[in-house]
Amino acid sequence: MSNLISSRYQPSSDSPPGPGDPAWQEAVETTFSLEPTPVDGQPSAYVQASWSGKERGDVESLAARALISDSHLILRLEWEVAEASPAITDYDVYADACGVLFPTNEEAELATMGSDDAPVTAWFWRAGSEDPSVLNATGLGTTRPAAEQNLRVVAELNGNTWSVVFEHPLGTDRGDSIPIGFAVWSGAADERAGLKSHTPDWQELRIA
Numbered sequence: 001m002s003n004l005i006s007s008r009y010q011p012s013s014d015s016p017p018g019p020g021d022p023a024w025q026e027a028v029e030t031t032f033s034l035e036p037t038p039v040d041g042q043p044s045a046y047v048q049a050s051w052s053g054k055e056r057g058d059v060e061s062l063a064a065r066a067l068i069s070d071s072h073l074i075l076r077l078e079w080e081v082a083e084a085s086p087a088i089t090d091y092d093v094y095a096d097a098c099g100v101l102f103p104t105n106e107e108a109e110l111a112t113m114g115s116d117d118a119p120v121t122a123w124f125w126r127a128g129s130e131d132p133s134v135l136n137a138t139g140l141g142t143t144r145p146a147a148e149q150n151l152r153v154v155a156e157l158n159g160n161t162w163s164v165v166f167e168h169p170l171g172t173d174r175g176d177s178i179p180i181g182f183a184v185w186s187g188a189a190d191e192r193a194g195l196k197s198h199t200p201d202w203q204e205l206r207i208a
Helices: 022-026 045-051
Strands: 003-005 030-033 061-068 072-080 097-103 120-126 133-137 152-158 161-169 177-185 203-206
Touching (some): 003 030, 003 061, 061 177, 097 161, 120 161
Antiparallel strands (some): 061 072, 072 161, 097 177, 120 133
């Protein structure tokens, strides 16, 4: 397990800090190793058959930093892809994307995307889309939009490196440590839905 420790942040505007904002220099960067999701765990039999034996795991790691303002949690994710895919331009073209996952209680499992009794919540952003999404899931293949969509994102592409900033109301007390997970989709590698690179286990976010 790796620990992501937040730093205090005083907003200078109503907008989230961009990926290059000087405030990020005060935040400790943590690198998380990513693994491809198991093909035999995909809910679609077609996906299991068509992807069996294919080499996967285009993105092997992700760097993250965290800021805490009076009312918001702000995360910056950064990763590199072999070939950037900044938008869906055809039916067989997939865009790069990333997600942040949180359990709703201590029983929620990351590998199964939660369960009926222990759902997970995800922040999701996809390149080329206008709005990010807050999603709930109670198992593989069950993601649905959450009732409240208070998520804001600022994203930048520099060469083949993505930097994505998520901002969302805090929802917890300072001094808490909460489980967190990360996922990245490589569009050029045809990753979509459950096919992605992720942290297979919960990591820890310490709220300053």
